[in-house]
Amino acid sequence: MLELKGKIIRVDLTTGKINVFETEHFYNFLGGRGYGDWVALKEIPKNTEPLSEGNKVVISTGCFTGTSLPGSSRISLTTKNVLSGGISYSSGGGNFGPELKKAGFDAIIIEGKALSPKYLYINDSNIELRDASHLWGLTTWDTEDIIKKELGDESIKVLSIGPAGENLVKVACVMIDKAHALAWGGSGAVLGYKMLKAIAVKGNGTVKIHDRNLFNDLVKSYSHVLLSSSASAALKKGGTHGMAGVGGWSGKVPTSVRNLQEEYWDSEKSKKVSEEAYKPYEIKRTNCYNCPLSCLHYYEMERDGEILSCEGMHANSVRGFASNWDIDDPFYVLKIHSLCNKHGLDVDGVSASVAWAIECFEEGIIDEKDTYGLKLKWGNAKDLVKLVEQIVYREGFGDILAEGVYNASRIIGRDSYKYAMQIKGVGINEQGVHSHKAWSLGIATSTRGSGHLTGSPQTENRQIPNEVGKWLFNCEEAGIPGSYKGKGKLVAWYEKYKAIIDSIGICYFNAGWYEVALADIKHFTRMYKAFTGKTVTDEELWTIAERIINMERAFNTVHAGFTRKDDYLPSRVMEQPLTVGPFKGEYIDREKFEKMLDEYYQALGLCKESGLQKRETIEKLDMDYIIEYFESNGIQI
Numbered sequence: 032m033l034e035l036k037g038k039i040i041r042v043d044l045t046t047g048k049i050n051v052f053e054t055e056h057f058y059n060f061l062g063g064r065g066y067g068d069w070v071a072l073k074e075i076p077k078n079t080e081p082l083s084e085g086n087k088v089v090i091s092t093g094c095f096t097g098t099s100l101p102g103s104s105r106i107s108l109t110t111k112n113v114l115s116g117g118i119s120y121s122s123g124g125g126n127f128g129p130e131l132k133k134a135g136f137d138a139i140i141i142e143g144k145a146l147s148p149k150y151l152y153i154n155d156s157n158i159e160l161r162d163a164s165h166l167w168g169l170t171t172w173d174t175e176d177i178i179k180k181e182l183g184d185e186s187i188k189v190l191s192i193g194p195a196g197e198n199l200v201k202v203a204c205v206m207i208d209k210a211h212a213l214a215w216g217g218s219g220a221v222l223g224y225k226m227l228k229a230i231a232v233k234g235n236g237t238v239k240i241h242d243r244n245l246f247n248d249l250v251k252s253y254s255h256v257l258l259s260s261s262a263s264a265a266l267k268k269g270g271t272h273g274m275a276g277v278g279g280w281s282g283k284v285p286t287s288v289r290n291l292q293e294e295y296w297d298s299e300k301s302k303k304v305s306e307e308a309y310k311p312y313e314i315k316r317t318n319c320y321n322c323p324l325s326c327l328h329y330y331e332m333e334r335d336g337e338i339l340s341c342e343g344m345h346a347n348s349v350r351g352f353a354s355n356w357d358i359d360d361p362f363y364v365l366k367i368h369s370l371c372n373k374h375g376l377d378v379d380g381v382s383a384s385v386a387w388a389i390e391c392f393e394e395g396i397i398d399e400k401d402t403y404g405l406k407l408k409w410g411n412a413k414d415l416v417k418l419v420e421q422i423v424y425r426e427g428f429g430d431i432l433a434e435g436v437y438n439a440s441r442i443i444g445r446d447s448y449k450y451a452m453q454i455k456g457v458g459i460n461e462q463g464v465h466s467h468k469a470w471s472l473g474i475a476t477s478t479r480g481s482g483h484l485t486g487s488p489q490t491e492n493r494q495i496p497n498e499v500g501k502w503l504f505n506c507e508e509a510g511i512p513g514s515y516k517g518k519g520k521l522v523a524w525y526e527k528y529k530a531i532i533d534s535i536g537i538c539y540f541n542a543g544w545y546e547v548a549l550a551d552i553k554h555f556t557r558m559y560k561a562f563t564g565k566t567v568t569d570e571e572l573w574t575i576a577e578r579i580i581n582m583e584r585a586f587n588t589v590h591a592g593f594t595r596k597d598d599y600l601p602s603r604v605m606e607q608p609l610t611v612g613p614f615k616g617e618y619i620d621r622e623k624f625e626k627m628l629d630e631y632y633q634a635l636g637l638c639k640e641s642g643l644q645k646r647e648t649i650e651k652l653d654m655d656y657i658i659e660y661f662e663s664n665g666i667q668i
């Protein structure tokens with residue numbers, strides 16, 4: 032049996048001290064997001080400013096990261112959210128996580144603040160902080176190239192921040208291998224504040240497994256289901272760009288149009304930025320560590336001597352920079368995506384901020400005096416590119432947008448708040464928020480603030496048959512986008528499932544999100560036994576998932592004071608029916624939403640009235656530390 036202890040690197044940037052320790056808490060929460068939440072809960076005191084020495088960043092592999100399990104590339108980043116003041120977690124692919132495992136480590140905790148720019152270099156058991164003054168100001172791409180060159184090893188894996196993080200842009204992210212974002216919550220700004228430019232890792236070991244043969248056998252049967260599914264075939268064929276980018280292949284997949292005003296974009300415009308339209312520019316398909324799906328495109332385009340060469344344009348970039356800003360020029364969409372990757376900007380946060388600014392400009396709330404001469408009109412790609420560059424360097428109007436959409440609307444005032452599409456202070460760049468009811472609820476209740484990658488199911492997009500919905504989720508209408516029935520329970524189910532996926536360290540696309548036939552927790556309980564030698568039941572795994580969600584909700588209550596009122600959607604979605612497209616007339620009916628929310632709270636044992644945690648639920652989950660956590664912060668439950 033494996034010794035169930037995670038090996039953790041703790042780096043204090045203030046003192047320069049590096050310490051390695053082992054802890055059972057890593058496996059108690061499966062690793063990844065679960066372990067990150069545990070550290071955040073225990074080590075980030077209430078009233079800690081997100082951009083301060085006291086905030087911490089936990090970069091954590093999952094227990095299965097770096098194994099033969101398909102998509103086991105994932106690493107989580109957890110920190111106090113710069114935008115919401117609550118928790119922030121994100122999951123990133125690429126090759127960094129598996130390399131950290133090979134170096135013999137499960138996670139890194141970063142604390143304090145360096146006096147000058149540093150980067151962390153991990154070479155098996157040799158760990159050192161190095162000067163990064165020469166890297167400060169560089170893009171994530173140049174940073175990675177230079178680090179590899181100076182360390183004389185092209186196989187080193189690097190995660191880094193770009194100028195956006197250095198300039199404390201609140202929608203800045205961390206990039207892995209130049210193309211995979213650890214987005215959300217302004218994580219890039221947190222590292223920028225701490226003056227940690229990058230982490231480079233080289234590992235020469237292997238991931239220890241208790242019963243490798245059995246583990247590999249289980250992976251084989253899991254892979255068989257994965258690879259024989261139609262969802263995987265579709266991902267393999269077109270990536271998320273093809274499946275869900277602005278209309279998808281059918282032209283009818285919902286998107287976000289002009290700041291979430293509609294979900295169906297003009298079909299002629301859609302065609303211009305479709306995956307098919309980009310085919311002539313596709314150089315190759317790429318993948319993260321050990322992923323058979325290779326969902327990533329590598330595009331190269333040239334115009335007037337300017338060459339764009341960029342990997343990883345997912346559906347959210349296409350939606351966020353094309354339909355949400357009304358740009359139908361594929362060159363500009365790729366250009367903005369590439370700007371974000373290079374400079375370390377979170378695609379979703381930028382999309383929401385700029386869409387708000389355009390709508391405010393179009394409505395006459397702001398004008399060229401506010402924007403320093405930029406004409407923020409729908410589809411005015413040239414000026415919108417300039418604006419993105421200004422966000423990176425906090426210049427001109429970009430300085431306001433660098434605060435994120437919610438804060439920007441507070442700064443501008445003038446009734447601009449009603450155009451700020453955000454939840455818990457975090458911007459929305461989403462498809463189907465009016466029309467797909469469970470999808471919307473998952474976005475509303477996400478503990479990290481908006482985004483579908485917490486509890487939104489794919490069942491509606493895939494329109495699964497009623498009998499499958501009943502069989503898998505006890506929700507007959509799981510596949511009907513417009514139905515509210517049973518969707519509260521369905522979202523609670525997916526929220527728990529995603530907490531497990533983020534903690535074991537695999538990509539959601541390789542799990543039971545797109546392919547519901549894989550949405551059976553048994554796969555992982557069996558693998559966990561083979562991997563560790565320790566038996567875990569399905570029920571125990573679900574309990575861990577509930578604990579993860581409860582740690583996040585407790586953190587949010589203490590740090591941000593979130594209650595039921597923070598689990599709502601923007602009023603536009605609840606008051607303004609769609610006027611065009613296949614979902615014409617759809618919106619989120621407030622009364623039905625309330626009932627769905629009640630059902631969701633009930634499924635998670637939360638208080639329906641307040642949205643807060645109940646003592647009996649916490650006790651049932653054996654989480655005395657949460658009760659102590661509340662009490663020590665002056666909260667009675």
Ligand code: SF4
Pocket residue numbers: 102104124125317318319320322323324325326327538539540541
């Ligand atoms: S499906 Fe795509 S994002 Fe997920 S691991 Fe594979 S290549 Fe990476």
